[in-house]
Amino acid sequence: MPRVSVTLPCYNCEATVGRAVQSLLAQTLDDFELVAVDDGSTDETAAVLSEFARRDERVRVVTIPHGGVVAAANTAIAEARAPYIARMDADDEALPERLAAQAALLDERPDVGLAGCRVRFGGCRESCAGYAHYVDWTNTLLDHESISLNRFVEFPVPNPSIMFRRESVEAYGPYRDGDFPEDYDLLLRWLESGVVAAKVDAELMIWNDPPTRLSRNHPKYTVEAFYRAKTGYLARWLEQSNPQHPEVHILGSGRTTRKRADLLKDHGIRFAAYYDVDPKKVGHVVNGVPVVHREHVPAPEDAFCLSYVGSRGAREDIAAFLEARGYILGRHWLPAA
Incomplete structure (x- = not known):
């Protein structure tokens, strides 16, 4: 053997x-x-x-x-x-x-x-x-x-x-x-x-x-196939681990971010807001969800955030921003892109 x-x-x-x-x-x-x-x-x-x-x-x-x-x-x-x-x-x-x-x-x-x-x-x-x-x-x-x-x-x-x-x-x-x-x-x-x-x-x-x-x-x-594969698992993780379930706050508001995050809606996840730093996007409402400047993200105890921005450097920037606000990875937020 x-x-x-x-x-x-x-x-x-x-x-x-x-x-x-x-x-x-x-x-x-x-x-x-x-x-x-x-x-x-x-x-x-x-x-x-x-x-x-x-x-x-x-x-x-x-x-x-x-x-x-x-x-x-x-x-x-x-x-x-x-x-x-x-x-x-x-x-x-x-x-x-x-x-x-x-x-x-x-x-x-x-x-x-x-x-x-x-x-x-x-x-x-x-x-x-x-x-x-x-x-x-x-x-x-x-x-x-x-x-x-x-x-x-x-x-x-x-x-x-x-x-x-x-x-x-x-x-x-x-x-x-x-x-x-x-x-x-x-x-x-x-x-x-x-x-x-x-x-x-x-x-x-x-x-x-x-x-x-x-x-x-x-x-x-393909990238899209990876998002399809992980969305169901992510939705179940949120159900078990998100204190605010089924509500989440989405970091990112671009079309690609929304397309990928929207897969969660089929699993009963509700979006409270999108957050962005682009003044051309802030203030808009997309399918009933407001786009808010990320400086106005709620306190950690009041929200669970998902980061859907995957461009190089953005993931690290968002992690530093949330951690400076007191967010703890896995407890108050999670990267998804």
Whole structure:
């Protein structure tokens, strides 16, 4: 019985999967198995994997008809034999200490059900500045509290970097298929169910950003799909945690902010006001909701605020503004963009 099972969904990845597998075979922890699922590839992926399996008994190859990444990932999880299950993507690379460090975290912290790590951005920081900025942001979220309180901003734990306990997936289910990002849905579902997440404070994986990456090309990974995925979870969180439920105050009043925040209305959430600093917007009434200058935001005990402004620097500016007013993250306000 291996200590760790690494699950590797593969589809038409002959150009990158060899590097990914080599990075795993070079791990300092050698008590693991690699479950590589070939999702009906039409290139030489199957041949590459078969050669690795021939040379190293830790590599097991499972072939299925093409069904997409969710089917491949869940097949790998079902085939995994170890108590700890790690995820890896075929275009990424594990640094040598990854499996050992994450397994050690789970050994030392029986309360933790899902372990991540800091990741190194493997793309071009100039041409892919937004993605690089996102990676940098995820690397600041290391403990359960910061991961949990920021989970409605974006995906706080890169999916290819996770390792989790077998009992977590048995209790709360594997990836689900639909018109939403399956990895984000899994994390939101597990956190909502009480799974504790934490990260190793070390860079243990290279997260590459090729133009063929699925998250860049499939409609279920668009920004709008992420908002659809998280809104129901956010609404349930507000019902449990907002003292002013169902009323919230929205930081931001632009069209994009309103479009995304408006998804909450389908869940019975009521908007008291929008807040902005743009004099061209302040004073207007939008669908019955007034736009107020943010200097007039109520006292913390009288309001719960959601920040829906996601432009670079704005999130930090709003956090500083609210904290100066006595707002406590998670008690009086939450970022949602």
